Amino acid sequence: MIYLIQAHATKEQIEEMLETLSSYIKLAVDIERGILAGGGEYHADCEAVLLENGSKQVNIWGADWYPLTQEVGYESLINIRPRQNNRSMEIQDPVIREQVAQIVQQLLGEV
Numbered sequence: 147m148i149y150l151i152q153a154h155a156t157k158e159q160i161e162e163m164l165e166t167l168s169s170y171i172k173l174a175v176d177i178e179r180g181i182l183a184g185g186g187e188y189h190a191d192c193e194a195v196l197l198e199n200g201s202k203q204v205n206i207w208g209a210d211w212y213p214l215t216q217e218v219g220y221e222s223l224i225n226i227r228p229r230q231n232n233r234s235m236e237i238q239d240p241v242i243r244e245q246v247a248q249i250v251q252q253l254l255g256e257v
Contacts, residue, residue: 148185148195151253171211177245178205189222207237209246211254218247
């Protein structure tokens, strides 16, 4: 189940997003709009949900959320973007990493 999260996720939404991979949730985060899509098997599926909702690909970054430790992972195939000077699966730019972390904590972190 992939959810488009625009306000803090409910416990039920987080539990349903965890059903696919059990210990973590794959995410696509729109750093411009401050929203994310989470759940499912692939970051690209989450990215597609954001694109369908009006996000621009240049603003979408892949990440993972580990609810048990409240930590963010920054590796995803959708992050390989030579045009944006990101030649790795990991988000290289510390500013973008911080934006992703803030959005994920705000929308998925424990209150």
